[in-house]
Structure formats: structure tokens, C-alpha cells
Amino acid sequence: MATVELDDIKKRFGSTEVIKGVSINVADGEFIVIVGPSGCGKSTLLRMVAGLETITEGELRIGGTRANDLEPMDRDIAMVFQNYALYPHMSVAQNMGYGLRIKGLPKAEIAAKVQGVAELLQLTELLDRKPKQLSGGQRQRVAMGRAIVREPKVFLFDEPLSNLDAKLRVQMRLEIRELQAKLGITALYVTHDQVEAMTMADRMIVMNEGIAEQIGTPLDVYERPASLFAAQFIGSPSMNVVEAEGRDGALHVGDMRLPNPAAAQGPVMLGLRPEHLVPDPDGPIALQVQLAEPLGANTLLHGKLPDGTAFTASLAGVHNVGHGGEALRLSVTPEHMHFFDKTTRRRLT
Amino acid sequence: MAGEITGMVEKRGFGLWLTHLVMIAGVLVIFFPIWLAFVASTVTQPQIVQPPMPIWPGDQFIENYTAALVSGVNVPVAVMLGNSLVMAVGIAVGKIIISLLSAFAIVYFRFPARNLFFWLIFLTLMLPVEVRIVPTYEVIAGFGMLNSYSGLIFPLIASATATFLFRQFFLTIPDELAEAARVDGARPMRFFWDILLPMSRTNIAALFVILFIYGWNQYLWPLLITTDPSMNTIVMGIKQMFPSGDDVADWPVIMATSILAMIPPVLVVISMQKLFIRGLVDSEK
Numbered sequence: 182m183a184t185v186e187l188d189d190i191k192k193r194f195g196s197t198e199v200i201k202g203v204s205i206n207v208a209d210g211e212f213i214v215i216v217g218p219s220g221c222g223k224s225t226l227l228r229m230v231a232g233l234e235t236i237t238e239g240e241l242r243i244g245g246t247r248a249n250d251l252e253p254m255d256r257d258i259a260m261v262f263q264n265y266a267l268y269p270h271m272s273v274a275q276n277m278g279y280g281l282r283i284k285g286l287p288k289a290e291i292a293a294k295v296q297g298v299a300e301l302l303q304l305t306e307l308l309d310r311k312p313k314q315l316s317g318g319q320r321q322r323v324a325m326g327r328a329i330v331r332e333p334k335v336f337l338f339d340e341p342l343s344n345l346d347a348k349l350r351v352q353m354r355l356e357i358r359e360l361q362a363k364l365g366i367t368a369l370y371v372t373h374d375q376v377e378a379m380t381m382a383d384r385m386i387v388m389n390e391g392i393a394e395q396i397g398t399p400l401d402v403y404e405r406p407a408s409l410f411a412a413q414f415i416g417s418p419s420m421n422v423v424e425a426e427g428r429d430g431a432l433h434v435g436d437m438r439l440p441n442p443a444a445a446q447g448p449v450m451l452g453l454r455p456e457h458l459v460p461d462p463d464g465p466i467a468l469q470v471q472l473a474e475p476l477g478a479n480t481l482l483h484g485k486l487p488d489g490t491a492f493t494a495s496l497a498g499v500h501n502v503g504h505g506g507e508a509l510r511l512s513v514t515p516e517h518m519h520f521f522d523k524t525t526r527r528r529l530t
Numbered sequence: 531m532a533g534e535i536t537g538m539v540e541k542r543g544f545g546l547w548l549t550h551l552v553m554i555a556g557v558l559v560i561f562f563p564i565w566l567a568f569v570a571s572t573v574t575q576p577q578i579v580q581p582p583m584p585i586w587p588g589d590q591f592i593e594n595y596t597a598a599l600v601s602g603v604n605v606p607v608a609v610m611l612g613n614s615l616v617m618a619v620g621i622a623v624g625k626i627i628i629s630l631l632s633a634f635a636i637v638y639f640r641f642p643a644r645n646l647f648f649w650l651i652f653l654t655l656m657l658p659v660e661v662r663i664v665p666t667y668e669v670i671a672g673f674g675m676l677n678s679y680s681g682l683i684f685p686l687i688a689s690a691t692a693t694f695l696f697r698q699f700f701l702t703i704p705d706e707l708a709e710a711a712r713v714d715g716a717r718p719m720r721f722f723w724d725i726l727l728p729m730s731r732t733n734i735a736a737l738f739v740i741l742f743i744y745g746w747n748q749y750l751w752p753l754l755i756t757t758d759p760s761m762n763t764i765v766m767g768i769k770q771m772f773p774s775g776d777d778v779a780d781w782p783v784i785m786a787t788s789i790l791a792m793i794p795p796v797l798v799v800i801s802m803q804k805l806f807i808r809g810l811v812d813s814e815k
Contacts, residue, residue, distance in 0.1 A: 231709075231713060232712075232713075233709050233712065233713075252712075253709075253712050253713045253715075254712070254713065254714070254715030254716075258713065259713065260709070260710070260713045262706040262709070262710060263706070264704060264706055266704065266706035266707050266709065266710035267710075268707065268710075268711075268724075268725055269729060270725075270728040270729055270731075279711075279714050279716075279724070280713075280714035280715055283714060283715040283716055283720065284715060327710075327714075331714075
């Protein structure tokens, strides 16, 4: 158990800067999810914490002590890899006990610890099997077990669920979260899946092109996205973004006039989440519906605004919309309007 | 097209007979000389030189083989077998150790001129023993290793082929495995010993078989550097048994020696067959 502090961490491969300075103080026992599209540097960041990549600049402290130059084994971390990286020739028990064996613990003690963790993860019956004889979910559990058995200060997860099928993923998601809470071990978790990020994180880091776009609780990021990127990356279906212009005390989007709670002047980017739109015969937004996707509890309506911008609305219940391209009027409450600067793409107000 | 393909997969009637006929004929052609050698090793000298040649075994089996093993022509065959065994095992084990370590270095460590070293090793593929035999002899003679096991073994140990093979195998092992071991606290040699080596088991077995036979069949090199008959290896020893000048060839004993020379490689192949085939076909990952 320990805090993890990243102080303006940077990584360069040759002249290309892949991590452009990330800082965060992770509290003891906190579950941090690093989320972003592929190539945003999230795995590199995690690997720098693990000690598998060198840190070009900045300081990393684990439990208060500088860890930049420590070997992975001396950082007291445990890592779960995307492809599990189980040793194929060793049994489940040997896989889990390997780290302890290297530490030179007596055999009986290793066996006892492995047994304890196996019970926790319901792996007791599989201890003698080889990884080849296990299913994907079981391998995932063994990889978890290997991490837990060492009682590390920090857990590092590198997209641990992306090789599992959808149903198992939901189940493992819960299990990992429960286990982490039970053991109280600080965790960093990398994923590209925003649902995983939303459901698991105490706080999350939304990364894009080597920059932490936003660091905050999932609801924070959802309700007050700090940048256009964070706004569009978190939430499904993703946020509608339209060009707008504030003048005469109102917000003009093409020919439509919307309220202007932010009193924005001049051109801005307006973000509207599909699920915050409500049907309203007198509403300011005119949507030309082209496609309806009924999901049961709600209906996704894809279409265009009068000026041709693609736009999506998610309405509660079932909406029967013909295929002919029906017009629908929508409105939105002012507190659900997000404003972003057109050039910096950061949040206004 | 489809018909042709099925025809190729399951041969029926005439095709089936023909393929078997060709196969049996092939086996006979290969096996017949060995059979003749075996027959010749069980009869007496006069029976061999007298036409027609016998094609069924005689009653001298025990006498001839005892004579070969215990006294031989120049040296007892048992001694030569022992020499060959030491040389073949030495070469196979030595080559495997050296190549495992150099492949490990090339794949898992970043050091200056890494690629240069790899290509230097690779380049030696173009220089078989026969090409570099004179300078090698010079070196071995200078070290005083003529007529010794080290002289027989060391020059033949460096192996580009095996290094290359292990390199290719190591490259197929996911990087995460090395990283997981690092996180678990394994130092490089520990990783090599605990993870890489067990995973290479089948490859090592396959290579051992190939290299053992390679070592066993060495002819030119032992012929050059062993002048003391007690250091002769079996393959060159057979040639030494041939008469020169007015000597009379003791064909039954020579044939018995040939048969004896064939047994160890056959045993190695048979005993490691399962691992050998697995090593060539798939790898544990």
C-alpha cells in the first residue's frame, strides 16, 4: 500500500515526445484508470511506472521515495498484462509462486500464500493445471493471482480485460474492483474502453497524444469535460459538437437560436450529449432524422441539423420514426450545454 | 479441381497399390546394403570372398563382433566407439550451450553493434569446417590439442545454424513474458534458466539429434588431428581398417564395425523421436 506520485513525467523516443508531461498524485488505495485511444501513450505511462521503460524527464515516487532508477522488482509493484504473460511450462501454482520463489521464501510459506490467494480467486482446483489447459477467464484470474500473491504496494493493469468476451469482461470488471477495494492496494489501470473507465475508476486520466486532457472522477469528466477530446471520448454515443456563435444574447447554430447561459460571445464550440436532448414541439433544435436505432429502454436517432452537421439524439422509450427523413424538434436545458474554445479546444466557463 | 484434390488425398485402388509398391521398393533399396553388411558381419572371411556372396546370416555373429569390439584391426572398436561418443556428445552439448547463450544475448540485450555480431555469426555459415581446416589445424596444433578430446570437440562447437534457430525461436516468445519475469524479480540469467530454457526443451532435443549425428559423422577433422590410434573415432576408424598394400582385409570384422557404428545414432534418433518431431513441428508458447 502506497501513494504514487507522477511529477511532470515525460518520455521521448529519439526526438519524438510520446508523453508530454503528466502529473498526478495517487492516494493510497485509490483506483486510477488511464483511458485513451490507441497510441495516446497510456501504456507507455504505465510501463514507466512499472520500470519497464525509462523515464526521460520528471520524477516518479512510489510510497514517497523516488523510483525513477529502481528495477521493477525493487519498486514493489505487480503487473497484469494484456495477454496475461503466464509462463507456459509452469503450473498455475508455480506461476503464482514464481515471484516468491525468486525472493527466496521457504517452500511451505509459498505454498500457503498461493493456496490463500487461490481460494480468494476460486482457483483452488486449477492449481496443478498448465496455462494451456485454462480458459481465457481463468488465465486472467491466474494473472491476477500472480499479482496479488506478492502483496505489492501497487497494482498495474495493462488492458487486462481486452482479450475476454463481453460478458466475462463485465464480470471480471466487478471482480477486479471488489478485490482491489478489499485488499486496499493502490491500482493503476490502463484501458481504451470508456465503460471500464467510468465503472471502475475512483479517478481517471483521459489521455490523448501524450497529454493528460483531464484528470478527475468519472462523473466529473462526464459532467464537466475539460476539453473537447475528453467530452467526445467519454460518453456513449459520443457528444454532439456543433459550431455556434454567440451574439444578440443568444447562441446561433446555423439558423437555430439557442439559449446562451454562458453568455458566450463570438464563435464557440457547443457540446450537447445525445441523452440530454428531450423532444419538445417548441424546441430550438431541428433534427432531420435519417436512422433510428431502438435499443429498448431508449432510442438513438441519427440525423442532420439544417446546416448539414451530423447529430445524434438519445430519447427515452420507443420512438417510431419513419425512414423517410422525419423532422423532429428538440430542446436542451442550459446546464447541459458545454462550451469549448474554438482554437484551444478547452472548456469555457 | 475438387476431384483432383480428393484424388490426391485419398488414393484408391491402383493408386494405393502403386504408392505402396514404390515405398517398399525404396525401403528395400536403402535397406539392402545394410542387410548385406550385417550378413557379411556374421560369416567367415572365406565365405565372403567366395562368390556368390551369401545373403543370409551365418553363424559367426558372436565371434566377429567380439573380435571387433575387443581387438579390432588397429584399435578395439569399443575404444573408437567411446571416442566417437565423447566427441559427438561434446559437440552437440557444446554447440547447444554456446548457441543458446549467444541467441539469448542477441535477442534480449541491447548492446552496441548487436546486429554486427549477429551477422558475423551468420556469416560463418559460409565457412564450413573444410574451408577453414588448415588455419584451424594450425591453431589446434599450436595449443597442443592434437590427439585430444578438446581438439576433436572445440573447433566444431561454434554454430551459426543453431544460434540462428534459437534466435528465431526466442523472437516468437512474447516480450511480456520477459517483462513479467522482470517484474517478478528475475535477473536475466534467472529468466534464461527458469523460463527460456524449459520453453526451448523441444527445440533443444531436435537440435541435439541433428548435432549428435553431425558430430558422429565427422570424418575429415578427426582424420587430421588424431594420429594416435587410441584417439581414432569410429567413422574414420572404419576407413583405417581397410588394408593397405599386401594386408588382407578382415571383412567380417570391418562389417561388424560398420554395423556397430550405426547403432548409437539410431538409438539417439529413436529415443528422442517424440521430442524431435515436436521440436520441428510446433513450439510451446
